[in-house]
Amino acid sequence: MGHRSWVLAFIATFLLQGFSLAWSADREALRPRVPVDQLETVRAIVNPLPATGEMIDKGKTLFNGKAFCRACHGQDGKGLGADIDPKTIKGALPRNFTDKAWQKARTDGELIWILKNGSPGTDMAPFIPLVLTEEEAWQVLLYVRSFGQP
Ligand code: HEC
Structure with missing residues (x-):
């Protein structure tokens, strides 16, 4: 993998982590x-x-x-x-x-x-x-x- 793809993979991981954190916070509020x-x-x-x-x-x-x-x-x-x-x-x-x-x-x-x-x-x-x-x-x-x- 070239330098560029490493950077992209890094950014994508960060974004996914952010989304799943926000998602689990919402899910936690909705749990009965x-x-x-x-x-x-x-x-x-x-x-x-x-x-x-x-x-x-x-x-x-x-x-x-x-x-x-x-x-x-x-x-x-x-x-x-x-x-x-x-x-x-x-x-x-x-x-x-x-x-x-x-x-x-x-x-x-x-x-x-x-x-x-x-x-x-x-x-x-x-x-x-x-x-x-x-x-x-x-x-x-x-x-x-x-x-x-x-
Ligand atoms: C000392 C801080 C505090 C005070 C004062 C307080 N609350 Fe809360 N309240 C919380 C916290 C922390 C939660 C989140 C609890 C959880 O996630 O289960 C919450 C959650 C709630 C919920 C949501 C529960 C659910 O089913 O999701 C309701 C409704 C609520 N409070 C109503 C009130 C009302 C009405 C009052 C005043 C009579 C009040 N609260 C006073 C801290 C407080």
Whole structure:
């Protein structure tokens, strides 16, 4: 192989590695967090509250206020709050709520399951019932869903 083809092979390897890293990060975000044996039941649960402007506003107030979701998920929902240094988070980074593929992959039931159980092994803790009532959690989730809208 000539010098040129070595350089090309080198570049191609780098590009492929970059793509597969990005791909596996996306795949990891989409992997279900709910245990397989509960998944079917949990997925069937729907948000009982209507997605009215008033409800979404209530969710927004909780998100930025007493539920402090904003500290980790950011005011823009993109996944790293300005108040958090990424180096202080061990393991998974906070979810990016503007990720359309992730929004599509999750049902409301899976989201409320996370707020009840947290995501074991990560910095995502349970919020119901200590911080949020179930009704407040549904309001926050309406706001979380609004990040997936155009
Ligand atoms: C201390 C930081 C922190 C706070 C505060 C926090 N989160 Fe998270 N959150 C995370 C991390 C880290 C993940 C990624 C967990 C994983 O990959 O399993 C996550 C993931 C999630 C997910 C995605 C789970 C899934 O199924 O993919 C949802 C939904 C969520 N958080 C909602 C919230 C809401 C709502 C609040 C406020 C009530 C909140 N989080 C507060 C760190 C945080």
